[in-house]
Amino acid sequence: MAANNFRHALFCAIITLIISYPIIGFNLEAQGINVTLTGADATTITMVFLAAVIVFLFQLFREQVMGALRGIPSPFPEAKNEPMAENKRAKIESWVLTGIVVFALFWPFLVSRGSVDLATLVLIYIMLALGLNVVVGLAGLLDLGYVAFYAVGAYTFALLSQYLGISFWLALPIGALLAALFGLVLGFPVLRLRGDYLAIVTLGFGEIIRILLNNWTTLTGGPNGIGGIPDPTLFGMEFGRRVKEEGNTSFHETFGIAYSGEHKVIFLYLIALVLAVFTALVIRRFMRMPVGRAWEALREDEIAARSLGLSRTAVKLSAFTIGAFFAGFAGTVFASKQGFISPESFVFLESAIILAIVVLGGMGSQIGVVLAAIAVTILPELAREFSEYRMLIFGAAMVLMMVWRPQGLMPMRRIHIELKKQE
Amino acid sequence: MQDLLYFSQQLINGLTIGSTYALIAIGYTMVYGIIGMINFAHGEIYMIGAYTALIAITGLAALGLAWLPLILIVALLCAMIVSSSMGWAVERVAYRPVRGRHRLIPLISAIGMSIFLQNYVHLAQGSRNIGFPALIDGGFNFGSGDGFQMSLSYMQITIFITTLICMTALSLFISRSRTGRACRAVSQDLGMASLLGIDTNRIISATFVIGAALAAVAGLLLGMYYGSVDPLFGFIAGLKAFTAAVLGGIGSIPGAMLGGLILGVAESMTSGYLSGEYKDVISFSLLILILLFKPTGLLGKPEVEKI
Numbered sequence: 120m121a122a123n124n125f126r127h128a129l130f131c132a133i134i135t136l137i138i139s140y141p142i143i144g145f146n147l148e149a150q151g152i153n154v155t156l157t158g159a160d161a162t163t164i165t166m167v168f169l170a171a172v173i174v175f176l177f178q179l180f181r182e183q184v185m186g187a188l189r190g191i192p193s194p195f196p197e198a199k200n201e202p203m204a205e206n207k208r209a210k211i212e213s214w215v216l217t218g219i220v221v222f223a224l225f226w227p228f229l230v231s232r233g234s235v236d237l238a239t240l241v242l243i244y245i246m247l248a249l250g251l252n253v254v255v256g257l258a259g260l261l262d263l264g265y266v267a268f269y270a271v272g273a274y275t276f277a278l279l280s281q282y283l284g285i286s287f288w289l290a291l292p293i294g295a296l297l298a299a300l301f302g303l304v305l306g307f308p309v310l311r312l313r314g315d316y317l318a319i320v321t322l323g324f325g326e327i328i329r330i331l332l333n334n335w336t337t338l339t340g341g342p343n344g345i346g347g348i349p350d351p352t353l354f355g356m357e358f359g360r361r362v363k364e365e366g367n368t369s370f371h372e373t374f375g376i377a378y379s380g381e382h383k384v385i386f387l388y389l390i391a392l393v394l395a396v397f398t399a400l401v402i403r404r405f406m407r408m409p410v411g412r413a414w415e416a417l418r419e420d421e422i423a424a425r426s427l428g429l430s431r432t433a434v435k436l437s438a439f440t441i442g443a444f445f446a447g448f449a450g451t452v453f454a455s456k457q458g459f460i461s462p463e464s465f466v467f468l469e470s471a472i473i474l475a476i477v478v479l480g481g482m483g484s485q486i487g488v489v490l491a492a493i494a495v496t497i498l499p500e501l502a503r504e505f506s507e508y509r510m511l512i513f514g515a516a517m518v519l520m521m522v523w524r525p526q527g528l529m530p531m532r533r534i535h536i537e538l539k540k541q542e
Numbered sequence: 543m544q545d546l547l548y549f550s551q552q553l554i555n556g557l558t559i560g561s562t563y564a565l566i567a568i569g570y571t572m573v574y575g576i577i578g579m580i581n582f583a584h585g586e587i588y589m590i591g592a593y594t595a596l597i598a599i600t601g602l603a604a605l606g607l608a609w610l611p612l613i614l615i616v617a618l619l620c621a622m623i624v625s626s627s628m629g630w631a632v633e634r635v636a637y638r639p640v641r642g643r644h645r646l647i648p649l650i651s652a653i654g655m656s657i658f659l660q661n662y663v664h665l666a667q668g669s670r671n672i673g674f675p676a677l678i679d680g681g682f683n684f685g686s687g688d689g690f691q692m693s694l695s696y697m698q699i700t701i702f703i704t705t706l707i708c709m710t711a712l713s714l715f716i717s718r719s720r721t722g723r724a725c726r727a728v729s730q731d732l733g734m735a736s737l738l739g740i741d742t743n744r745i746i747s748a749t750f751v752i753g754a755a756l757a758a759v760a761g762l763l764l765g766m767y768y769g770s771v772d773p774l775f776g777f778i779a780g781l782k783a784f785t786a787a788v789l790g791g792i793g794s795i796p797g798a799m800l801g802g803l804i805l806g807v808a809e810s811m812t813s814g815y816l817s818g819e820y821k822d823v824i825s826f827s828l829l830i831l832i833l834l835f836k837p838t839g840l841l842g843k844p845e846v847e848k849i
Contacts, residue, residue, distance in 0.1 A: 137627040143666045145597050156600040261646050308834050315580050316833050323826035334819045511661040517654025521647050522639040
């Protein structure tokens with residue numbers, strides 16, 4: 120046994136060397152048309168060998184290491200004492216949530232402009248992740264082209280404002296409804312496909328949308344994108360220094376305060392906050408409605424759900440459409456925040472990031488998804504020197520989550536009744 | 543005559559690309575045939591193969607080796623070894639622990655692995671695309687001097703021959719060898735095969751290794767054909783190859799070969815007669831249409847849903 124273990128450990132260490140040394144240990148440098156090869160510096164090479172040694176030792180003492188790891192108490196202790204009564208817990212939860220929202224309302228007036236801007240982005244991701252959570256987490260449909268609906272929302276606003284001069288408030292429902300329509304039209308044929316085929320088809324659809332946006336130069340401006348997207352107005356009050364449109368007034372003149380660029384940023388943040396809260400509440404309602412139960416039933420066991428009379432197409436389609444609707448919402452806000460959009464913002468990686476948020480947060484769990492969205496967007500900003508490792512860590516985190524904790528950091532908790540054991 | 547020449551040129555280009563798609567598609571189809579999952583990271587393994595080949599070629603050239611066939615063979619071997627090890631390691635780390643869980647879990651794990659590998663190469667080698675030296679140049683030209691000239695380059699001939707050798711070797715391996723027989727048994731019924739004393743874990747690893755080795759061959763060939771590599775070029779190629787696998791019927795090895803060729807020709811016809819920008823749209827639309835109307839593909843067996 121020991122000899123066998125040793126051979127296996129040695130094999131693993133050699134494999135580690137083979138897959139890391141050639142790629143990390145040599146640097147290709149393009150100089151004009153010539154390519155030259157240089158060896159990496161000594162530290163990198165030492166690291167590669169160190170990694171191999173670690174793999175060797177880990178494999179050799181696998182049993183002992185795993186045993187020791189199991190001995191460490193889990194950081195998420197299972198409820199030891201009597202779990203809180205369901206209604207009491209719900210009450211506390213709703214108070215805490217209200218508190219957080221109220222805090223979020225006043226928070227932007229205390230901090231710098233940059234953080235408010237970042238917070239708006241976080242809120243957009245929260246909207247996207249909550250929407251995707253319906254599709255992936257609740258209905259169990261893996262949608263890899265979610266960013267397409269986001270793009271539909273953003274481009275709808277950009278194009279409408281460019282050609283028809285439509286304002287943000289009108290474009291918001293139009294963009295969301297159009298995205299929902301796209302979801303409906305795409306979903307109708309593809310939803311009878313099995314899980315992994317569906318994933319690939321949606322991925323293909325997302326790519327098609329992006330390529331079309333990139334190449335339909337006359338309409339979308341191609342890779343150059345669309346600029347000059349107007350900012351939202353507050354009851355006809357603009358937030359710029361000068362009023363751009365006839366009939367509008369400007370915010371700072373109406374209230375007689377000095378002009379400040381921060382007003383616009385904070386206003387956008389508040390819009391995003393209101394929309395994110397709206398998204399969360401609507402989806403929360405849906406989850407408790409019959410259709411929400413049907414999503415989960417179909418996810419858990421399709422055959423059983425169908426034999427109980429649920430229409431597979433209708434249930435899946437509703438999840439897909441609602442998810443697309445909120446992506447359209449987020450897209451409109453994104454377009455007006457950036458003021459400029461291009462197909463660059465809607466690549467597959469974006470879909471993967473949103474998916475990673477949903478997976479990390481715990482599929483189906485709203486609070487988990489919100490926390491994951493905050494973490495995924497803010498952590499790279501805090502640790503700037505690590506920002507180039509961001510996607511590397513993402514990928515690794517997705518794999519590790521699937522291996523160790525597929526239910527996510529904060530798994531969804533269902534309201535349920537537990538039967539008391541008879542004494 | 544001109545039209546015919548133009549058509550044959552597109553056909554040749556399409557078959558060239560298509561045969562490399564077929565090489566990559568085999569990795570998808572074999573893995574799917576055995577454990578029923580889409581190995582999303584396969585495109586990245588192909589990309590790593592291309593990078594390793596480029597590193598080996600540059601390294602050998604720097605050492606002063608000049609005999610072309612030797613350089614190519616050594617580069618090919620290096621790429622195959624690194625890619626196969628990568629395939630083995632990926633299966634071990636990301637897929638084996640989640641095997642048998644809900645269908646979406648291995649797929650999400652695979653997507654994570656794909657992002658990880660892309661950024662691994664990106665961090666180690668930079669995001670810029672790097673020129674691949676054109677080692678094999680020249681070719682035959684057909685057609686009159688003033689009109690359209692059809693060309694068949696030596697590179698294209700090399701691609702055809704190499705692909706043919708690989709495909710024949712694979713077919714022989716699957717149909718004759720002991721491991722190949724075990725592969726077929728496992729893909730028919732994993733549980734039964736393991737009851738009959740086949741080490742299924744070893745066979746599944748072998749599938750990943752074979753798929754990755756063929757992808758590395760494709761990596762070297764396509765890298766030389768396109769003339770450059772970058773960390774993202776595995777993604778689209780992987781998607782195309784997956785389309786090819788589905789087109790031919792996922793799980794079927796001859797299907798993957800056929801699907802690759804059809805997809806390659808369809809693509810080059812689109813860029814030859816319509817517009818090069820839309821060739822990706824054509825292949826994705828093709829994928830969507832096949833999945834909708836004939837999910838079993840051309841040569842695939844219908845899958846029965848069991849309760």
